[in-house]
Amino acid sequence: MRTPALILAALVAAPPLAGQGQAPSPAQQAAVRARQELFRAKRVPREAGFRVFIVPDMEGMGSAVDIHEVIAGNEGERYRTLTSPDYWDRFRLLLTKEVNATIAGARTAGARSFVVNEGHGGNMFANVLPWDLDTAAILVRGFPKPLVMVTGIDSTFGTLMFTGAHANAGSPGVMAHNFAFDSFTVNGKKLNEVGINALIAGEMGVSVSLVSGDDVLLAETREMIGGDFVPVLTKRAVGRMAAITYSPARVRSMLRTAAAEAVRREMRGQIRPFTMARPYRVDFTLRASYPDSVVTAVAGLTDFKLEQTGARSFRLVTDSAREMGYLLDTIEQVVLR
Ligand SMILES: [Zn+2]
Incomplete structure (x- = not known):
């Protein structure tokens, strides 16, 4: 994802949340x-055979x-230039060709159903070219969407793959960032x-079998x-850009070779879903670059029982x-107004 995604959310959110x-x-x-x-009740059409959920990002x-x-x-005023x-x-x-290569590789190993959920916020989460995408794929595009990057995933999927992913906020990866946060931890991790x-998918029993991106990621x-x-x-980072x-x-x-190997590993049961001990203690710090009004607005999200733990930090x-995941979607709509 990328910051503009968040802005988009604000632009198209219905109903809009409060202003900054x-x-x-x-x-x-x-x-x-x-x-x-x-x-939540809407599912992508169910298809027979081994199912692959793909989240393509661009960075x-x-x-x-x-x-x-x-x-x-x-994506918003700030992004025009x-x-x-x-x-x-x-x-x-x-990007579209990377997704097609991933699908083609997974298919050679026996995967039969493919859902692609746009993971990049540029152009309002509509970057993959539908007319050039593998015709077997079901494509989830646009924003806002309730679980953002994994909207549409459920326990019927055999595996989850991330292509074009980027490194965490504060790391030396290419275009590194993390949603609206300078820091995000669960149970201290x-x-x-x-x-x-991966944690949201892991709760549904779905594991991550392929990740593509730079060396830092x-x-x-x-x-x-x-x-x-x-x-x-995909590349070795030698600077932020x-x-x-x-x-x-x-x-x-x-990608083709890796996706085939990923499906084979899943079919052999060699990949465990990513899980953590519950309850999850989610601690996050909003980006220092946001105005104070954003902090005030997030503090006002009473629906989520957030505890403010620092000047720009909160705990769920x-x-x-x-x-x-719902909290992420909601914060995006707040941050970018
Ligand atoms: Zn992105």
Whole structure:
């Protein structure tokens, strides 16, 4: 994901939460909760055979190093000048081809059903080109969506794969960040975006079998969720917006091979879902770059029983990782107004 995703959420949220500096009213919060629950019952069509859920992001994909390559420019005022349509357009196609390569690889190992949920906030979570996507894939696109990066996943999936993922906020990875946070931990353990979503999926019994991204992302994700997944090293970070890269075709070839191996590992039962002890103690610190009004607004999210633990820090104690996912969706709508 990427910050603009959050902005988008604010733009298209229905109903809108309060503006910056205003805590959303209980009625506004209840309406957001109602929307989350409404879509909870909706599932992607169920299909026979081994099912793969794929979350493609852009920052960690092959060749991408610069924010202009992953932003469409329609995500909010701040992002207008951060795009170059020529770049973004080209990278959409590369993104789509990475997803196709992942599907093709998984298919050779026996996977038969594929759901792709847009994980990147550029262009309002609509970057994959539907007309160029493998025709077997069901595509979840647009924003806001209740579980953001894993909206649509359920216990019928055999595995979860992350392509083009990026490293955690504060790390030396390419375009590193983590939702709206400078820090995010569960039971004291740091989680990046892959880790957070792995926990939500793990609660449904679904494990992560493939992660692609830069070297920093792969190392930290192994540390967080264990090393059972098949890694795909798309590039080596040498700066926040610089990397040693491969040909896109070579990255696709690696994805094909890795996805096949990932499905085989899952079928052999060699990958454990990522779980943590309950209740989950979720501690997060809002980005220092946000105005104080954002802190006030998050403090006003009474629907979530948040405890403020520091100037910009909060704690949620919950037995449900899904609840944590709903909180992420709601915070995104608050932060970016
Ligand atoms: Zn992203």
